[in-house]
Amino acid sequence: MEAAVLPPRESQPRPLPDETLLRMHELMLTGRVLEERLIRMQKQGDGYFWIGGPGEEAFNVALGMLVDRGEGLAHDYLHLHYRSSATLLAMGADPVDALRQMKNTATDPYSGGRNFAGHASIRRWNVAPISSPIEVQFSMAPGTALAQKRYGGRGITIVQGGDAGTAEGDFATCLIWVSRPGNELPCLMIVTNNEYGISTPAATQHGEARISDRGRAFGIRSKTIDANDAEVAYRELEEAMRYVRTERRPFLLEARVSRLYGHSSSSGANLVKGEVDCLVEIEKKLEERGLRGRAELDAMRAQKTEELLAAARRVIAEPQPEGHTVWDHVFAERDVVQQNPIPCDNHGGGRRTPWLDQAH
Numbered sequence: 001m002e003a004a005v006l007p008p009r010e011s012q013p014r015p016l017p018d019e020t021l022l023r024m025h026e027l028m029l030t031g032r033v034l035e036e037r038l039i040r041m042q043k044q045g046d047g048y049f050w051i052g053g054p055g056e057e058a059f060n061v062a063l064g065m066l067v068d069r070g071e072g073l074a075h076d077y078l079h080l081h082y083r084s085s086a087t088l089l090a091m092g093a094d095p096v097d098a099l100r101q102m103k104n105t106a107t108d109p110y111s112g113g114r115n116f117a118g119h120a121s122i123r124r125w126n127v128a129p130i131s132s133p134i135e136v137q138f139s140m141a142p143g144t145a146l147a148q149k150r151y152g153g154r155g156i157t158i159v160q161g162g163d164a165g166t167a168e169g170d171f172a173t174c175l176i177w178v179s180r181p182g183n184e185l186p187c188l189m190i191v192t193n194n195e196y197g198i199s200t201p202a203a204t205q206h207g208e209a210r211i212s213d214r215g216r217a218f219g220i221r222s223k224t225i226d227a228n229d230a231e232v233a234y235r236e237l238e239e240a241m242r243y244v245r246t247e248r249r250p251f252l253l254e255a256r257v258s259r260l261y262g263h264s265s266s267s268g269a270n271l272v273k274g275e276v277d278c279l280v281e282i283e284k285k286l287e288e289r290g291l292r293g294r295a296e297l298d299a300m301r302a303q304k305t306e307e308l309l310a311a312a313r314r315v316i317a318e319p320q321p322e323g324h325t326v327w328d329h330v331f332a333e334r335d336v337v338q339q340n341p342i343p344c345d346n347h348g349g350g351r352r353t354p355w356l357d358q359a360h
């Protein structure tokens with residue numbers, strides 16, 4: 001079966017203001033250099049696993065710039081996935097924190113050194129914990145969207161996952177729950193389609209011409225876009241978010257992106273040739289419009305690379321979590337296997353268990 005074809009572009013997107021395009025470029029560049037540093041850290045033994053979003057920066061940066069950031073129902077909720085680093089950067093995250101999670105340091109603000117790289121969790125910005133089991137975020141998103149519908153206001157729920165994940169029941173759950181007649185929810189469903197699920201080509205898995213077509217059966221407005229073009233990504237997201245925010249109804253957006261370093265460190269994390277590179281594309285625009293020249297672009301990249309190398313060196317020396325903190329941040333306060341309460345030394349300093357002491 002042939003790969004889904006992008007709809008013809010009726011017209012070029014309205015150009016973005018110069019300052020927006022320049023800001024996008026800087027964030028995309030930071031996102032790319034960050035991912036390259038994370039890949040190097042993992043290859044050099046300063047991390048166990050890498051997964052991330054090089055190739056999705058045009059779309060993910062646009063998303064982060066357009067989010068209404070904050071805590072609580074009045075603001076947007078984000079149920080993201082493990083390729084979302086550039087969205088977080090555009091929302092204002094410190095790239096050093098991603099390095100900390102890669103090194104699993106105690107200073108990692110997302111998981112205290114417990115989770116994979118690329119698995120953020122930021123309560124004060126409504127960023128729900130990113131999950132390793134794919135697509136579960138699509139079952140959770142209707143929950144925050146329903147709460148926002150009841151609350152009123154302009155906050156929306158944004159949920160994002162890959163093309164292969166749409167085969168999971170969670171995706172169908174989301175389609176159904178956000179589109180119940182009379183109970184439509186303010187939910188922007190995003191499928192970032194890079195045409196692969198690890199090593200399985202999307203073209204062998206989809207009977208539908210476009211994943212976004214699945215929205216039609218549910219009366220959900222939907223669109224497929226070329227998200228390698230920063231201006232298309234920004235303009236289309238702006239429009240989809242405006243619709244969800246004001247109409248309080250769902251939208252399904254399929255964003256066609258590239259996967260520039262393969263699936264993850266498990267597939268080698270080497271540069272893949274022949275994919276469109278959104279960073280190259282935006283730099284072409286900047287040069288054509290006389291906004292940044294080649295020398296300046298190269299200098300920016302060299303400087304950011306140097307900054308993140310220095311940051312990685314500092315992070316590597318930061319402390320690892322101590323053993324006695326193993327029960328901090330656990331969901332249950334009970335040992336569900338032996339049915340005993342987990343004794344607490346104190347509330348801030350970690351909990352201790354008899355069998356853990358014995359193991360030591």
Ligand SMILES: Cc1ncc(C[n+]2csc(CCOP(=O)(O)OP(=O)(O)O)c2C)c(N)n1
Nearest residue numbers: 132133134161162163164165194196197198
């Ligand atoms: C429930 C579940 N099944 C399988 C996996 C293994 N797995 C990890 S990533 C992945 C592919 C996901 O592909 P896609 O949804 O297209 O997202 P992409 O990684 O391409 O962005 C799979 C099958 C998993 N993590 N969780």
Ligand SMILES: [Mg+2]
Nearest residue numbers: 162163196197
């Ligand atoms: Mg994919």
